[in-house]
Amino acid sequence: QVQLVESGGGLVQAGGSLRLSCAASGTFFSSNTMGWYRQAPGKQRELVADMSTGGMTNYADSVKGRFTVSRDNAKKTVYLQMNRLKPDDTAVYYCNLKLGIRNVWGQGTQVTVSS
Numbered sequence: 513q514v515q516l517v518e519s520g521g522g523l524v525q526a527g528g529s530l531r532l533s534c535a536a537s538g539t540f541f542s543s544n545t546m547g548w549y550r551q552a553p554g555k556q557r558e559l560v561a562d563m564s565t566g567g568m569t570n571y572a573d574s575v576k577g578r579f580t581v582s583r584d585n586a587k588k589t590v591y592l593q594m595n596r597l598k599p600d601d602t603a604v605y606y607c608n609l610k611l612g613i614r615n616v617w618g619q620g621t622q623v624t625v626s627s
Contacts, residue, residue: 513538514536515538529596533591534590535588536616545608545609547570551606551620563590605620
């Protein structure tokens with residue numbers, strides 16, 4: 513069974529930084545995409561950033577230039593470095609692992625940015 517465990521959320525002032533980590537456990541194909549989604553109250557879950565095993569990345573326009581996604585394939589871990597945080601970044605951040613048509617989700621970690 514594949515599981516994802518996130519860490520690194522918290523409360524930060526606007527302009528500050530946080531780093532999220534997500535470690536995957538279990539056996540799965542080495543070719544995959546890992547990344548981060550977020551969901552703010554009253555809004556739909558949206559892609560923040562993801563990265564394929566080969567290093568291809570996707571970013572939401574709202575985070576380009578501020579957030580950086582990276583991964584350590586040997587450790588089955590994906591990271592999200594978030595800089596210059598804004599109150600609009602406040603949300604629950606979910607780790608995601610795409611295995612073909614299958615999606616695996618973490619439990620979510622709260623990120624709150626105060627103004």
